[in-house]
Amino acid sequence: MTASDAHRTIEAVFRIESARLIAGLARIVRDVGVAEELAQDALVAALERWPESGVPDKPGAWLMTTAKHRAIDRLRHARLLERKHAQLGHELEPPHEPPDLDARVEDDFGDDLLRLVFTCCHPVLSSEARVALTLRLLGGLTTAEIARAFLVPEPTIAQRIVRAKRALADEGVPFEVPRGPELAARLASVLEVIYLVFNEGYSATAGDDWMRPGLCEDALRLGRILAELIPGDPEVHGLVALLEIQASRSRARIGPSGEPILLLDQRRARWDHVLIGRGLAALERAERLGGARGPYALQAAITACHARARTAEDTDWARIAALYAALSEVAPSPIVELNRAVALAMAFGPAVGLELVDALRSEPSLARYHLLSSVRGDLLAKLGRVDEARVEFERAASLTRNTRERELLLARAAAVTGARR
Amino acid sequence: MRFMVIVKADANSEAGVMPDEQLLSAMMKYNEELANAGVLLAGEGLHPSSKGARIKFSGTKRTVIDGPFTETKELIAGFWLLQVKSKEEAIEWVKRCPNPMLGDSEIELRQVFETSDFEHATPEIVEQEKQLRESLESRRP
Numbered sequence: 001m002t003a004s005d006a007h008r009t010i011e012a013v014f015r016i017e018s019a020r021l022i023a024g025l026a027r028i029v030r031d032v033g034v035a036e037e038l039a040q041d042a043l044v045a046a047l048e049r050w051p052e053s054g055v056p057d058k059p060g061a062w063l064m065t066t067a068k069h070r071a072i073d074r075l076r077h078a079r080l081l082e083r084k085h086a087q088l089g090h091e092l093e094p095p096h097e098p099p100d101l102d103a104r105v106e107d108d109f110g111d112d113l114l115r116l117v118f119t120c121c122h123p124v125l126s127s128e129a130r131v132a133l134t135l136r137l138l139g140g141l142t143t144a145e146i147a148r149a150f151l152v153p154e155p156t157i158a159q160r161i162v163r164a165k166r167a168l169a170d171e172g173v174p175f176e177v178p179r180g181p182e183l184a185a186r187l188a189s190v191l192e193v194i195y196l197v198f199n200e201g202y203s204a205t206a207g208d209d210w211m212r213p214g215l216c217e218d219a220l221r222l223g224r225i226l227a228e229l230i231p232g233d234p235e236v237h238g239l240v241a242l243l244e245i246q247a248s249r250s251r252a253r254i255g256p257s258g259e260p261i262l263l264l265d266q267r268r269a270r271w272d273h274v275l276i277g278r279g280l281a282a283l284e285r286a287e288r289l290g291g292a293r294g295p296y297a298l299q300a301a302i303t304a305c306h307a308r309a310r311t312a313e314d315t316d317w318a319r320i321a322a323l324y325a326a327l328s329e330v331a332p333s334p335i336v337e338l339n340r341a342v343a344l345a346m347a348f349g350p351a352v353g354l355e356l357v358d359a360l361r362s363e364p365s366l367a368r369y370h371l372l373s374s375v376r377g378d379l380l381a382k383l384g385r386v387d388e389a390r391v392e393f394e395r396a397a398s399l400t401r402n403t404r405e406r407e408l409l410l411a412r413a414a415a416v417t418g419a420r421r
Numbered sequence: 422m423r424f425m426v427i428v429k430a431d432a433n434s435e436a437g438v439m440p441d442e443q444l445l446s447a448m449m450k451y452n453e454e455l456a457n458a459g460v461l462l463a464g465e466g467l468h469p470s471s472k473g474a475r476i477k478f479s480g481t482k483r484t485v486i487d488g489p490f491t492e493t494k495e496l497i498a499g500f501w502l503l504q505v506k507s508k509e510e511a512i513e514w515v516k517r518c519p520n521p522m523l524g525d526s527e528i529e530l531r532q533v534f535e536t537s538d539f540e541h542a543t544p545e546i547v548e549q550e551k552q553l554r555e556s557l558e559s560r561r562p
Binding site: 008 | 456457459461502504
């Protein structure tokens with residue numbers, strides 16, 4: 001094995017082990033920043049030793065032991081050895097335990113990983129900081145990778161992560177899983193972080209590219225991990241279902257010149273049926289847990305309607321409209337209403353949809369929302385009111401920040417009156 | 422990236438010999454590890470080739486041949502589909518698999534083609550091309 005092969009292998013092992021390593025260390029040293037540094041120390045040691053000695057049979061255990069030794073070194077330097085040694089010495093004792101030690105250790109890892117998840121998504125951190133920290137500590141992405149993914153300079157991300165760790169330490173945020181009534185709200189913020197990452201990859205808000213698939217994969221992996229850590233929560237499965245099914249369309253969403261293809265125009269043979277199957281299974285899990293009315297489960301159910309339709313014409317729009325109505329009860333928003341309008345129009349005709357869309361024009365939050373104009377343009381066009389439609393498409397084009405989307409909308413504006421000439 | 426992980430058949434798997442309790446439980450645990458890590462996309466065991474068939478293609482001619490097939494080392498017994506960041510990661514995951522057979526065995530892994538391999542470039546390649554174009558532009562007399 002060449003040096004660079006060995007290096008890549010060790011990096012791959014670290015990617016597999018790092019989140020649990022950091023989580024286990026964070027429980028011991030009570031600081032995620034220090035935990036990460038110790039994990040990095042262990043990686044450096046691995047890069048030094050393993051090319052020669054080979055990757056150990058239990059690389060996770062090797063890394064953890066190494067990191068713990070480094071932790072002792074650090075504490076010795078910090079002169080806290082007296083107090084902490086007892087704790088760590090206890091951790092480092094050779095196991096006298098019975099053969100099911102591995103099972104017990106697995107549970108501990110599961111809990112520690114969960115503690116890390118909740119810590120990375122703590123409310124004391126800004127949304128951006130939560131995203132960066134989660135991708136870093138749980139996703140195992142490097143600072144450079146995160147920066148590239150969000151089209152932000154690397155030093156900005158590095159700073160963001162440093163400040164996030166400091167904020168957690170300064171606020172004395174405990175390394176724990178929240179209990180009781182706090183758990184639901186805290187879990188919601190975890191799901192929000194994962195969904196944010198996915199959306200950043202799925203519908204790039206700025207720049208030239210329509211999608212960044214790597215981010216979608218990262219979000220999906222985090223979601224799936226969470227679903228196994230908290231299998232009893234229906235909204236986690238709801239979110240995973242939503243992500244799996246949306247991701248299933250990645251390959252069909254972009255044309256050969258990078259232009260976006262709307263869902264109803266996509267070639268369904270290009271949809272990934274492995275992911276659709278996974279998504280439907282996750283949705284079923286959510287529903288079996290009694291979570292059919294959760295916001296993520298409802299959004300998943302809506303996208304599942306599309307996934308189940310063999311062709312666009314087979315889409316059960318009436319069901320989608322009903323699901324949006326249910327969604328507007330648990331998570332009301334003008335966007336949900338807009339989507340409901342689209343579904344109503346598809347099910348019952350453009351006039352029905354336009355009625356609701358017209359009512360939404362007075363919504364302040366939608367005033368500069370390009371999709372409102374785009375939808376209104378579409379419905380007006382279907383009703384033959386082409387001049388009004390053109391105005392709306394042009395307005396929508398001026399409001400979107402995505403280059404490709406703007407091109408699409410301007411093309412529609414030209415086409416809707418162009419057809420008349 | 423995705424990898425297909427292929428478990429090669431042996432005489433036992435072809436004879437329909439079921440794995441023992443210990444292996445079944447070890448395999449279940451391994452599948453859970455894959456799921457817990459969020460890398461498992463799909464995985465199934467395959468019936469012996471006696472339940473399968475082959476279709477031979479020659480021009481427009483199609484010939485169906487029922488199993489079993491005798492060349493065991495050409496046969497497969499099961500597969501996984503994994504979502505990973507690199508071939509090395511796929512290899513590391515496969516190394517952690519319990520030996521799927523009673524004796525010596527083999528597991529092969531193959532990278533799955535994705536649309537970006539066929540069509541439009543990844544953002545990274547687009548960026549590289551953009552930079553190359555820009556540097557070429559700036560060199561024009």
